Amino acid sequence: MSSLQDTLYNWLTIKVVADVRVDDTAAQDTVNLFYEVLTEEHGISEITVKKDEQMYEVSYVLQGEQKRTRFPVELIDVMLEQMEAEPEKFINYPKEEENDEPTN
Structure with a gap:
């Protein structure tokens, strides 16, 4: 388990990104994961x-x-600034629907 301080830092860093990139499924999933760690593992x-x-x-x-x-x-803000400076490196891939069959 990470320290509370480290988890807060990671959560806040990705939260800043997720708040700006609301359609970024990876950012949304990651902020939710860190939030769960904060509330469930650290009890805040x-x-x-x-x-x-x-x-x-x-x-x-x-x-x-x-x-x-x-x-x-x-x-x-460093992660968000990097994503804004080089958007081609941070492509948002849409989430696959549950009914969609994976493509090979």
Whole structure:
């Protein structure tokens, strides 16, 4: 299991991408996976995010206690910026429908 800090960092980084790329199925699936790890493995709830010019602040409840952690904007936004700079490297493939037969 990853540390809570590492999982928050990974979740927030992909959440920023998923919020902008709402049709990106990989980003949506990944943000949901990290959210499940945060809530089920780490036991946190009531996760909120605030952003100012320099920092992201993630607030959450852990074992009944309000907690918060901060991450520099440039550290979190780097993946989104890379995707925007080189979109040809980050193609979104549509999710296969359950009734669709795989193509070989």
